[in-house]
Amino acid sequence: MNDVPANLPRTAGDLRAAGHLPRSINQELHDNLLAKLRAGEDAWPGIVGFSRTVLPQLERALLAGHDVVLLGERGQGKTRLLRTLAGLLDEWTPVIEGAELGEHPLDPITPESRRRAAELGDALPVTWRHRDERYTEKLATPDTSVGDLIGDVDPVKVAEGRSLGDPETIHFGLVPRAHRGIVAINELPDLAERIQVALLNVMEERDIQVRGYTLRLPLDVLLVATANPEDYTNRGRIITPLKDRFGAEIRTHYPLDVEAEIAVVRQEAHLVAEVGEPLLEVLARFVRNLRESTAIDQRSGVSARFAVAAAETVGAAALRRSALTGEEPAVARPVDLDAVPAVLRGKLEFEPGEEGRETEHLVHLLRRAVAETARSRFAGLDLLPLADAVESGHLVATGERVPGKDVLAALPELPVLHDVAARAGVAPDEPAGRIAAAVELALESLFLSRRLAKDSDDSTTVYGR
Incomplete structure (x- = not known):
């Protein structure tokens, strides 16, 4: 004043x-x-x-x-x-x-x-x-x-x-x-x-x-x-x-489209690490899926604060991984989305009869949001060369102790990787963490479309044949 x-x-x-x-x-x-x-x-x-x-x-x-x-x-x-x-x-x-x-x-x-x-x-x-x-x-x-x-x-x-x-x-x-x-x-x-x-x-x-x-x-x-x-x-x-x-x-109402949902998150979230537009889009679509789910009590609604808290959680997961691996800058990758269901489950009201299935519902809707975002980002882009490379033996490991440069080093030089990065708004000369975030999104979309397998334990995820 x-x-x-x-x-x-x-x-x-x-x-x-x-x-x-x-x-x-x-x-x-x-x-x-x-x-x-x-x-x-x-x-x-x-x-x-x-x-x-x-x-x-x-x-x-x-x-x-x-x-x-x-x-x-x-x-x-x-x-x-x-x-x-x-x-x-x-x-x-x-x-x-x-x-x-x-x-x-x-x-x-x-x-x-x-x-x-x-x-x-x-x-x-x-x-x-x-x-x-x-x-x-x-x-x-x-x-x-x-x-x-x-x-x-x-x-x-x-x-x-x-x-x-x-x-x-x-x-x-x-x-x-x-x-x-x-x-x-x-x-x-x-x-x-x-x-x-x-x-x-x-x-x-x-x-x-x-x-x-x-x-x-x-x-x-x-x-x-x-x-x-x-x-x-x-x-x-x-x-x-x-x-x-x-x-x-x-x-009043919740944001009517994905762009407005992203704008709210970008404006309100206090991010401790870089969270790119593709991941913000995933979270926006995730919240919209929650608002349409019959498993969620829609009378209580799914607050815009949920999307904001989800983005802050993803940023915190990226910052923790950066501290563990020494990678700078701290950039969120799709692997960091795994922290969202467990942390934010308590912010939602589920319908009676859904007891014990809350995490299952959240994981399913989050994967759906990832698939929708990948389809939107990579529409018309042929990801088969990436799938073929992984199936031929170039397994890709990611997780909370895997830096972005290791994700990229596991793959051969492929023109499609440059296209994937470009579709995610990342230039070829940007830090490895940003490029790895785009590549991980493509790999996850191939897994969700049943072109690749994925094995996970507590700290590591491996994409393979």
């Missing part, structure tokens, strides 16, 4: 002289989103795969000034999308210095701020709040109380001599403190229904009720929320009156 620019007004009088006028949060988002759309700027940096589906719906909702709930399975980027909303706010906005809420100096709403504005006039001190401070996020949990969201009577203020009916005895909750900002509630159905009721007035009448009396505070907030489908969570639901107050319910 940058420091507050020194040239910004510091009093209400300076603010008024500069021609600054208060804008509602909805108007601010409306104006800034329109400006980005007209300028051709990306209003949603880091959001992949939603450009033709979710984002147009969300943009229409914001332009209409609607509160929004995003509905979708786990790991579809709902929270990530909500956090980008802060980028549509003004970078700096004026607030009354010392005020409990983020009130505009020219439009105070609490009794204390109105009294200060009347007493000080144009000398009312102004400070500036960055847009990142105007986005508030709350994970809904069963122990969340009305006081957390709306507010409660502050016993300290009462002990100081104020009466219970005095509005200034209230300690404001999260929603009022987000005045002139965005409130995001994650997993909204997890809020107890009686707590959801407390949000009804906030969303419709924009006032708050605490301990039996109503404060007519014209709150200005945009309320956004996320939720899983009700048939999955079974922990609660969005009550009908609250659902009715959301102007838009938008369904």
